[in-house]
Amino acid sequence: MNSFINAFGIKNIHVSSNQIFILNAFILLTILAFILACITGSINISLRDLFTSSLDDLSRVVLIEIRLPRVILAGLVGASLGISGAALQGLFRNPLADPGLIGVSAGAALGATLVIVLGSNFVGSFALGSFLLPMGAILGAMSVILLLYFLTKGFGYQGVTYMLLVGIAVNAIAGVGIGILTFISTDSELRGLTFWTMGSFGGVTWPLLIPAILIILISISLMMTVSRNLDLIQLGEPEAYRLGVDVKKLKYKIILTCAAAVGASVSLSGMIGFVGLVVPHLVRLFGGVNHNFLMPGSAFVGASLMIIADMLSRTIIQPAELPVGLLTSAIGSPFFLWLIFRIKRG
Amino acid sequence: MSIKSNNIDISLGGRDILNNISVEISGGEITTVIGPNGAGKSTLLKGLAGDVKPDKGNIFYDDKNLIDINIQERAFTRSVMSQLQPIAFDFSVREIIEMGWVDRGQSDYAEEFENAVMDIVLKCGVENLIHRNFNTLSGGEQRRIHFARTLLQLWRPSDAKDPKYLLLDEPTANLDLTYEVKMLNIIKEVANEGSGVMLVLHDLNLAAKYSDKIILLSDGKTVEIGAPKDVLRAELLSVIYDIDIEITEDPLFITYY
Numbered sequence: 238m239n240s241f242i243n244a245f246g247i248k249n250i251h252v253s254s255n256q257i258f259i260l261n262a263f264i265l266l267t268i269l270a271f272i273l274a275c276i277t278g279s280i281n282i283s284l285r286d287l288f289t290s291s292l293d294d295l296s297r298v299v300l301i302e303i304r305l306p307r308v309i310l311a312g313l314v315g316a317s318l319g320i321s322g323a324a325l326q327g328l329f330r331n332p333l334a335d336p337g338l339i340g341v342s343a344g345a346a347l348g349a350t351l352v353i354v355l356g357s358n359f360v361g362s363f364a365l366g367s368f369l370l371p372m373g374a375i376l377g378a379m380s381v382i383l384l385l386y387f388l389t390k391g392f393g394y395q396g397v398t399y400m401l402l403v404g405i406a407v408n409a410i411a412g413v414g415i416g417i418l419t420f421i422s423t424d425s426e427l428r429g430l431t432f433w434t435m436g437s438f439g440g441v442t443w444p445l446l447i448p449a450i451l452i453i454l455i456s457i458s459l460m461m462t463v464s465r466n467l468d469l470i471q472l473g474e475p476e477a478y479r480l481g482v483d484v485k486k487l488k489y490k491i492i493l494t495c496a497a498a499v500g501a502s503v504s505l506s507g508m509i510g511f512v513g514l515v516v517p518h519l520v521r522l523f524g525g526v527n528h529n530f531l532m533p534g535s536a537f538v539g540a541s542l543m544i545i546a547d548m549l550s551r552t553i554i555q556p557a558e559l560p561v562g563l564l565t566s567a568i569g570s571p572f573f574l575w576l577i578f579r580i581k582r583g
Numbered sequence: 584m585s586i587k588s589n590n591i592d593i594s595l596g597g598r599d600i601l602n603n604i605s606v607e608i609s610g611g612e613i614t615t616v617i618g619p620n621g622a623g624k625s626t627l628l629k630g631l632a633g634d635v636k637p638d639k640g641n642i643f644y645d646d647k648n649l650i651d652i653n654i655q656e657r658a659f660t661r662s663v664m665s666q667l668q669p670i671a672f673d674f675s676v677r678e679i680i681e682m683g684w685v686d687r688g689q690s691d692y693a694e695e696f697e698n699a700v701m702d703i704v705l706k707c708g709v710e711n712l713i714h715r716n717f718n719t720l721s722g723g724e725q726r727r728i729h730f731a732r733t734l735l736q737l738w739r740p741s742d743a744k745d746p747k748y749l750l751l752d753e754p755t756a757n758l759d760l761t762y763e764v765k766m767l768n769i770i771k772e773v774a775n776e777g778s779g780v781m782l783v784l785h786d787l788n789l790a791a792k793y794s795d796k797i798i799l800l801s802d803g804k805t806v807e808i809g810a811p812k813d814v815l816r817a818e819l820l821s822v823i824y825d826i827d828i829e830i831t832e833d834p835l836f837i838t839y840y
Binding site: 250251330331332465468469471472473475476478479480481482483521525526527 | 632634654655657658659662663665667668670671672673674675678679681682683684685686693696736
């Protein structure tokens with residue numbers, strides 16, 4: 238069991254056996270959600286057929302070309318939003334940090350929108366689209382994190398609410414940008430833009446998905462390596478430095494990996510709110526606040542919740558589809574309120 | 584074994600704080616820095632710890648210049664406790680203490696981790712607190728936990744001989760009498776085992792009782808360095824602190840052990 242967890246780069250002495258048990262339960266949950274989401278939908282696939290590979294042609298096409306990429310994307314986006322939320326909350330020492338609330342997702346959406354509306358004029362065709370789109374989103378996300386870096390004097394602790402106020406402003410700026418681009422876009426471009434407001438995993442194809450899989454998996458693995466340092470920085474930057482943490486390097490690493498993970502996610506799924514906020518808190522409630530547990534835990538819980546949310550969004554009002562972002566916001570926003578009251582009381 | 588500063592100047596935010604300071608923190612001794620507010624005591628500690636770079640002069644850990652020692656290596660060699668910040672998430676007391684454990688790479692004692700933590704927990708008498716949520720502790724209790732963390736950072740198997748230094752800025756602030764004495768006794772023990780200890784203290788009586796050497800700072804300069812009885816002279820302290828000070832062997836002075 239321990240060596241399995243070690244494959245994720247976790248040092249055992251900082252994870253309790255209880256936490257290893259919970260992490261394994263999270264992994265199991267992710268696998269179950271994945272299988273369930275693969276067989277459920279407008280065409281149901283029987284579990285026996287799936288494992289004996291005796292699917293009929295239609296089911297096979299639906300599974301491999303439509304459902305599998307969609308479920309994988311939902312899982313990856315959930316994992317990257319969950320773990321990025323955990324990393325940003327840790328870095329800012331702020332329980333309310335979330336890629337959506339502080340404007341990182343909006344920055345990514347603006348970057349991607351720019352690529353769609355202006356990119357087509359320059360590139361001519363969308364041949365480079367599968368790389369250009371995530372790159373635009375990553376640059377957008379990174380610009381916002383860098384802006385936050387300067388506005389908070391190097392992520393110095395400024396109280397819990399300051400960053401949220403900055404986030405409101407950043408979200409508004411990105412909203413204006415997206416609004417203008419929507420206004421000047423052509424009809425066909427507009428169709429590509431509309432889903433950004435509420436997020437969706439529909440319509441993803443393998444050629445679009447593969448670069449995102451690479452970017453997200455690399456970012457997540459890199460983020461895992463700084464778990465211990467995120468614990469130490471909770472003592473304050475000078476203390477972390479005295480314990481051997483290169484604080485500057487840690488910040489750059491998190492800026493880059495979060496921007497890459499969130500950017501690649503948003504470029505394919507649009508803005509999906511509150512996952513990065515709710516998931517880390519949920520994981521903390523289950524098994525503790527240390528990042529060696531929290532980071533992988535948030536990745537797996539984020540992945541399973543998002544897979545389930547997406548499955549619900551495409552099944553509850555068949556044949557229509559509920560935007561998945563609407564579902565996560567419906568659950569996430571009351572939680573956000575609860576969190577604010579809890580922090581105020583504390 | 585010692586930390587030495589050679590004629591260092593340190594300025595912070597364009598203001599000169601320390602001027603031409605040469606001091607030595609020797610292994611096996613407690614060296615205490617005293618002086619009025621704003622004398623530069625904490626800055627001297629930060630300088631010797633490597634938090635701030637001197638504008639002039641050098642700091643040596645034995646014969647190695649501090650600027651040539653990387654931050655991981657520094658973390659194995661010296662541990663520091665100073666003013667503490669609030670912690671945003673609900674870490675357990677045990678987790679906070681364990682944060683003092685520095686992964687040492689090749690010369691790691693990872694298999695000794697559990698023993699080391701229990702060693703320190705028992706030494707500091709915090710075994711009844713370790714499962715508590717750190718944020719629910721009182722200020723004094725939190726300080727004792729950070730002290731335990733600072734000690735864990737320097738933990739070695741009993742046969743290890745590498746040099747280590749403990750630098751503490753007002754470690755006994757917020758502590759009641761019992762724990763003040765207990766903590767200082769542990770610090771004395773650490774020094775007796777060969778480590779170099781530097782304290783910043785306000786309380787001159789504590790400084791007199793526990794120090795092997797006292798550095799008196801005023802206005803960014805060293806006024807006097809020496810044994811407590813040589814530095815703690817009434818006429819000198821009266822000038823530096825700008826009040827009348829009398830030094831007595833008070834018949835009512837309460838001695839604690």
